[in-house]
Amino acid sequence: MPEGHSVHRITRQFERNFVGHVVHASSPQGRFAVGAAEIDGRRMTDARAVGKQMFLGFEGDVWLRVHLGMYGAWDFSGEILMDATIASANGRMGQTNQRGTFLDAPNPDAVVFDEAGENSLRSIGAPRKTRLRMAESEKEGNTLDTFPPEPIGQVRVRLLTDTICADLRGPTACEVLDPVRVEQTVAKLGPDPLLDPGPDAEERFTSVVRKKPTPIGLLLMDQNVVAGIGNVYRAELLFRARLNPHTPGRRVREELVRELWRDWARLLRIGVETGQMMTMDDLDAEAYRAAMASRDDRHWVYKREGLPCRVCGTNIVLEEMGARKLYWCPSCQA
Missing domain, CATH: 1.10.8.50 (Helicase, Ruva Protein; domain 3)
Known part of the structure; x- marks a missing residue:
């Protein structure tokens, strides 16, 4: 199951790449067609993470709540702009000592990618082995032949701007909420x-x-x-x-x-x-x-x-x- 750090990283991706942009929403698999229609064409105004849940805000006080659960993940494709904190990661700001203070990584210029893609900027959430992955053309370091790419697997919701695409697969929860219900949901969390x-x-x-x-x-x-x-x-x-x-x-x-x-x-x-x-x-x-x-x-x-x-x-x-x-x-x- 994706844990809290993954959800915070996802919201940072949305803050950097989607907030302030008009977003086109669709549900390639059809299960979220009504919800997608509610947010389609609205400008994204906010992206927040609370524990394992994320909330994407849109014009008109409309929110998309996503809980990735055991198997959910977001795949990003297109011209991904990296958050400054995330861009400095992969060994650049990494470890703690026994007192818990932050130390510089032994090799602060090295970028070390996890063999399972845990620190990927293109796919964040459930481990790769649990679900269909991106096409070869979308993987780390390669470019897309066409944009947006064809949906791969059971994409619950696709969020799209002129330059970037985010596909959500396998979430436990994916729903459109008003501000009152957002506050009620957050209030129940630690x-x-x-x-x-x-x-x-x-x-x-x-x-x-x-x-x-x-x-x-x-x-x-x-x-x-x-x-x-x-x-x-x-x-x-x-x-x-x-x-x-x-x-x-x-x-x-x-x-x-x-x-x-x-x-x-x-x-x-x-x-x-x-x-x-x-x-x-x-x-x-x-x-x-x-x-x-x-x-x-x-x-x-x-x-x-x-x-x-x-x-x-x-x-x-x-x-x-x-x-x-x-x-x-x-x-x-x-």
């Missing part, structure tokens, strides 16, 4: 540290967690508690905090809950800047490039079941929690 960087959001998160008997491993995935965290970030945050995922929220020390929030804010910012869920610390130049290129070298515990813990050597455990796979170290997180 805080997002990129939108709420101040103490009030930290206090809100801490207060909710400290009242709950629910295991912390479930609370971090509850979008009503905190917005944007998915399976990868859950596993990595808990390991970085050396916290047992089964610990009830109300039994987690207050300072540790606060540190979880601060660490999520750090990792989310790195994810937006680099396009990758980089959670490793203090890497030398060679290890950093390897981690940026491959998820296998980028995480402490995620997808490492049966492999020795990078810290203590105990085999990483895989279990199911909340109908999702949970990875953790039974020694470091005892």
Whole structure:
């Protein structure tokens, strides 16, 4: 499932390429024909992300809400203008040390693309293997023979300007809302540290967690508690905090809950800047490039079941929690 950093990157693409432009909307697969007709021909005025949900605003107080869910993704084609922050990513602003402060990447001029396309500027969302991908002519580094390109696969909605095209496939939710319903939807979500960087959001998160008997491993995935965290970030945050995922929220020390929030804010910012869920610390130049290129070298515990813990050597455990796979170290997180 695309996590919060991906959705923020998508909205930055829309801010740079669509906001201020008249947009033509269609539904090549037909499932969103009525909704597309409502926004067709309107100028895009805003693009916002809240956790895993995005909201595109159009003239006339009309909003398009998209939740990518497990398999959704946006594909961009045409003359893509890169956001300044995203353009400086792929190794240029990447890692943290154990205190959480930002460091320059070991090789700040290197652009390292992930082997799975996680940091692609052309396709953001679900992993490549889960759905039909772009045509060869659309892939990174190539040019289009014609514009706009023919839709590929089941495109729920296509947004088009004179220079750029955005195709949405496989979302869990795609609907047109008025401002009242947008506010109602956002009000149900937990805080997002990129939108709420101040103490009030930290206090809100801490207060909710400290009242709950629910295991912390479930609370971090509850979008009503905190917005944007998915399976990868859950596993990595808990390991970085050396916290047992089964610990009830109300039994987690207050300072540790606060540190979880601060660490999520750090990792989310790195994810937006680099396009990758980089959670490793203090890497030398060679290890950093390897981690940026491959998820296998980028995480402490995620997808490492049966492999020795990078810290203590105990085999990483895989279990199911909340109908999702949970990875953790039974020694470091005892």
